[in-house]
Amino acid sequence: MVEPRVVVVGAGPAGVRCAEALASAGIRPTLVDENRRDGGQIYRRQPENFARSYAKLYGTEASRAAAIHSSFEKLRGQIDYLPQTLVWNIEGRNLYLVRDARHITLTFDALVLATGATDRLMPVKGWNLSGTYSLGGAQVALKSQACAIGADVVFAGTGALLYLVAAQYQRAGARVRAVLDTAPWSDRVGALRDLFAVPATLLKGLLLTFALRRAGVPVYTGIEPLEIVGTGAKGVSGISFKDSRGRTVDMECDAVALGYHLRPETQLADLARCEFYFDPATRQWLPQVDPDGRSSVAGVYLTGDGARVRGAAAAEKSGELAALAVLQDLGRAPDLDAMRALRRSLETFDHFARGLNQAFPWPSGQAARLSDDTIVCRCESVSVGELRQVVQQAGARESNRAKAFSRVGMGRCQGRYCGHAAAEIIAHAANVPIEKVGRLRAQAPVKPLHIATVQNADEARSNASVEGVR
Amino acid sequence: MSTGASNPVAVSDVVIVGGGIMGTSCALFLRRRGLTVTLVEQGLVGQQASGTNFGNVRRQGRPLMQLPLANRAIANWRRMKELVGCDVEYLQVGHVRVCYRDRPELVDELERYAREARTYDLELDVLTGAAMRRQFPYLGKEVLAASFSRNDGHANPRLVSPAFARAAQRAGAAVFEHTRIVNVEKDGTDFRVTSEDGRVFRAPVLAITAGAWGNRLSAQFGEPVDLTARGPTMCVSEPVPYSIYPSTGVFTPLEQETVYFRQIPRGNVIIGGGTRGPAYPDLCRAYVRPENTLRQLGQIQRLAPSLGRLNIIRVWSGIEGYTPDGQAVLGASEQVSGLFYGFGFSGSGFQVGPGVGETLAELIHTGTTAIPLEAYRMSRFAGSPAGMRREGLAR
Numbered sequence: 020m021v022e023p024r025v026v027v028v029g030a031g032p033a034g035v036r037c038a039e040a041l042a043s044a045g046i047r048p049t050l051v052d053e054n055r056r057d058g059g060q061i062y063r064r065q066p067e068n069f070a071r072s073y074a075k076l077y078g079t080e081a082s083r084a085a086a087i088h089s090s091f092e093k094l095r096g097q098i099d100y101l102p103q104t105l106v107w108n109i110e111g112r113n114l115y116l117v118r119d120a121r122h123i124t125l126t127f128d129a130l131v132l133a134t135g136a137t138d139r140l141m142p143v144k145g146w147n148l149s150g151t152y153s154l155g156g157a158q159v160a161l162k163s164q165a166c167a168i169g170a171d172v173v174f175a176g177t178g179a180l181l182y183l184v185a186a187q188y189q190r191a192g193a194r195v196r197a198v199l200d201t202a203p204w205s206d207r208v209g210a211l212r213d214l215f216a217v218p219a220t221l222l223k224g225l226l227l228t229f230a231l232r233r234a235g236v237p238v239y240t241g242i243e244p245l246e247i248v249g250t251g252a253k254g255v256s257g258i259s260f261k262d263s264r265g266r267t268v269d270m271e272c273d274a275v276a277l278g279y280h281l282r283p284e285t286q287l288a289d290l291a292r293c294e295f296y297f298d299p300a301t302r303q304w305l306p307q308v309d310p311d312g313r314s315s316v317a318g319v320y321l322t323g324d325g326a327r328v329r330g331a332a333a334a335e336k337s338g339e340l341a342a343l344a345v346l347q348d349l350g351r352a353p354d355l356d357a358m359r360a361l362r363r364s365l366e367t368f369d370h371f372a373r374g375l376n377q378a379f380p381w382p383s384g385q386a387a388r389l390s391d392d393t394i395v396c397r398c399e400s401v402s403v404g405e406l407r408q409v410v411q412q413a414g415a416r417e418s419n420r421a422k423a424f425s426r427v428g429m430g431r432c433q434g435r436y437c438g439h440a441a442a443e444i445i446a447h448a449a450n451v452p453i454e455k456v457g458r459l460r461a462q463a464p465v466k467p468l469h470i471a472t473v474q475n476a477d478e479a480r481s482n483a484s485v486e487g488v489r
Numbered sequence: 490m491s492t493g494a495s496n497p498v499a500v501s502d503v504v505i506v507g508g509g510i511m512g513t514s515c516a517l518f519l520r521r522r523g524l525t526v527t528l529v530e531q532g533l534v535g536q537q538a539s540g541t542n543f544g545n546v547r548r549q550g551r552p553l554m555q556l557p558l559a560n561r562a563i564a565n566w567r568r569m570k571e572l573v574g575c576d577v578e579y580l581q582v583g584h585v586r587v588c589y590r591d592r593p594e595l596v597d598e599l600e601r602y603a604r605e606a607r608t609y610d611l612e613l614d615v616l617t618g619a620a621m622r623r624q625f626p627y628l629g630k631e632v633l634a635a636s637f638s639r640n641d642g643h644a645n646p647r648l649v650s651p652a653f654a655r656a657a658q659r660a661g662a663a664v665f666e667h668t669r670i671v672n673v674e675k676d677g678t679d680f681r682v683t684s685e686d687g688r689v690f691r692a693p694v695l696a697i698t699a700g701a702w703g704n705r706l707s708a709q710f711g712e713p714v715d716l717t718a719r720g721p722t723m724c725v726s727e728p729v730p731y732s733i734y735p736s737t738g739v740f741t742p743l744e745q746e747t748v749y750f751r752q753i754p755r756g757n758v759i760i761g762g763g764t765r766g767p768a769y770p771d772l773c774r775a776y777v778r779p780e781n782t783l784r785q786l787g788q789i790q791r792l793a794p795s796l797g798r799l800n801i802i803r804v805w806s807g808i809e810g811y812t813p814d815g816q817a818v819l820g821a822s823e824q825v826s827g828l829f830y831g832f833g834f835s836g837s838g839f840q841v842g843p844g845v846g847e848t849l850a851e852l853i854h855t856g857t858t859a860i861p862l863e864a865y866r867m868s869r870f871a872g873s874p875a876g877m878r879r880e881g882l883a884r
Binding site for chain 2: 097397424431433467
């Protein structure tokens with residue numbers, strides 16, 4: 020019997036647990052990852068010559084991080100691991116990769132996408148100034164390189180990550196000037212019932228908030244960011260916001276970390292032609308998945324935060340469950356009781372995720388109040404006013420149409436960071452419901468592709484026909 | 490199918506089916522002649538070939554018989570702002586057409602073309618050696634000769650057809666988007682044009698400018714064309730300082746070698762050409778094949794090696810309709826009076842578009858035009874295998 024070719028993309032908690040479950044069923048999966056080392060974003064490992072302890076690096080998550088890393092080490096002999104490898108395109112049953120400036124085609128029978136999540140962002144005037152980072156970016160700087168994004172940092176936005184990263188900075192010795200949360204306290208109280216679904220995580224969240232307050236970090240809730248202040252030459256010098264009572268507060272700082280919860284990285288799912296649906300609770304388009312992670316395309320599975328943002332603990336379980344679904348679909352008999360238990364456990368995380376969305380809602384209303392001179396698409400430098408103009412004067416009432424006319428979302432991030440806000444701006448300017456605005460279609464390459472990686476036409480042809488990289 | 494009793498949603502002098510560059514420009518020129526116009530488009534105007542093509546506004550390299558039409562078009566490109574009321578990023582920065590050392594015989598062809606094109610007011614300079622290197626230092630070592638057309642250029646295809654449609658609307662044309670036409674017939678002296686959802690449009694004149702979908706309508710009048718739908722392979726780089734002004738492409742008989750690029754003032758380099766990909770007119774989708782992109786990126790470095798230092802940030806495609814001989818169907822139907830065609834431009838319709846629209850409008854209004862249309866006659870396909878395959882293509 021020919022071994023089924025299973026490819027897992029992403030070596031974070033979902034991808035590692037998925038590869039582990041596949042390996043223990045006797046399949047040798049190929050694990051492709053963009054990073055230098057395993058761990059994904061949340062359990063990102065520091066460079067080999069760095070010596071910070073797990074407790075220092077991961078805080079409350081130290082034992083989980085250690086467990087994932089050691090599971091991965093044990094797996095090394097049972098998987099084909101391709102780090103620093105970009106999956107830039109998918110066509111049918113072929114994955115197109117670039118590794119060490121070489122093109123490789125991987126053919127798969129089953130593909131598990133464990134692509135994780137990135138920050139969901141709402142523009143604010145001045146967010147294009149240097150010194151503005153996403154929360155995720157601020158965390159990467161700290162975890163990977165032991166660097167802070169500034170000496171005097173404001174954390175703004177909403178969601179659990181806002182408090183987590185602020186606390187990590189505070190613990191690492193950076194000055195945290197303030198935490199500015201757009202969600203009012205009342206939303207958190209309303210969400211408590213759902214948040215009790217996973218009491219341990221709720222407790223951790225509360226402890227983080229207390230730790231910040233104890234350290235003297237001012238925490239403002241129910242705010243609205245007005246402007247990140249600074250100059251093009253010198254970058255960020257402060258932030259101005261409206262507090263919960265409507266008063267304008269100006270605060271000095273040299274860096275701002277911004278983020279409103281997370282959004283799944285779905286470009287590869289889109290290129291694999293998976294169906295998407297509009298989720299009214301989070302006001303975003305998500306790929307369809309069944310409870311086990313099967314997408315609408317046979318043989319393509321979506322797992323972890325790349326399918327649904329439910330956090331790292333849920334990602335481990337959903338990665339394992341996706342592996343069992345792969346096995347089931349390949350005709351291997353997986354442990355059905357284990358599948359049932361994983362599904363049940365994921366339901367509690369769904370519950371908790373609903374609570375988080377309620378406690379820290381996406382501030383969609385801000386889009387309507389953004390000034391015309393605010394930049395919405397930073398890659399292409401498209402202002403809110405220009406976007407409104409193509410809606411109101413050129414009749415673009417759909418995301419891809421507005422992109423064609425204004426270049427919003429056309430740059431190197433492909434709309435990852437502006438797409439959600441642009442949709443809100445279009446919906447408001449066109450006076451149509453957000454779901455009618457649609458979503459930006461993903462286009463290859465998933466990340467920028469260096470032209471010189473294709474040395475000449477003949478090489479491109481011969482490499483494109485290489486199967487596997489054993 | 491709607492019943493004969495249903496009232497038309499629009500009655501006008503002309504119904505145009507297909508809102509690409511041909512249809513939208515035709516609508517504007519008809520309005521300028523005072524005719525009432527209804528334009529119907531299955532999706533959004535300029536969404537397929539007209540909006541996704543490379544954006545070359547070039548006469549160089551076109552068959553000589555196309556040049557009168559191309560010249561009429563370029564006059565309109567030059568007054569585009571006045572015509573459509575907005576900037577479509579049209580730049581007359583020149584067009585370079587090169588051949589490689591491994592095909593030295595093509596230099597003669599470049600020179601012959603330059604001689605013959607001169608009688609059509611197309612001035613070309615064929616350069617080789619140091620003169621070529623001095624003027625176009627970015628060309629690769631394999632390039633043997635370059636033919637330069639000073640007055641050609643490029644524009645942003647995403648903007649042009651929507652701008653024509655808006656200008657036509659401002660001039661009084663009725664534009665119906667998201668209106669897929671399934672049935673066309675002549676009913677007495679009028680055409681009845683019926684959409685998928687049963688809406689009826691009536692006019693004594695019907696113009697079919699439906700690109701890759703044109704045959705589905707022409708076949709209903711017994712005039713099928715064997716149209717093949719293909720998707721161009723396109724990509725764009727991140728922005729870098731603006732330094733290469735002319736649009737530049739390879740002249741070669743080999744499809745995979747025919748790559749071209751242009752840089753826009755904001756810095757991005759747009760790359761097109763090479764092997765075309767599959768297109769699905771029923772789904773209104775065309776996909777870029779990854780292997781075609783890789784091959785294209787390999788070829789583009791032969792043309793301009795320094796482009797290798799750039800990163801590609803996006804690929805795209807659209808749906809183009811190719812006829813068996815690569816020439817469009819353009820002009821009046823010889824079978825049905827009041828019926829006009831302008832489709833099947835086979836991947837090279839963008840530059841001629843504003844000339845096609847003006848010529849069709851003239852033909853519809855006056856019954857004649859000075860532009861020679863003999864080579865574009867629909868009847869050249871009559872009795873050909875296209876006719877035989879009508880059953881399969883009508884759907």
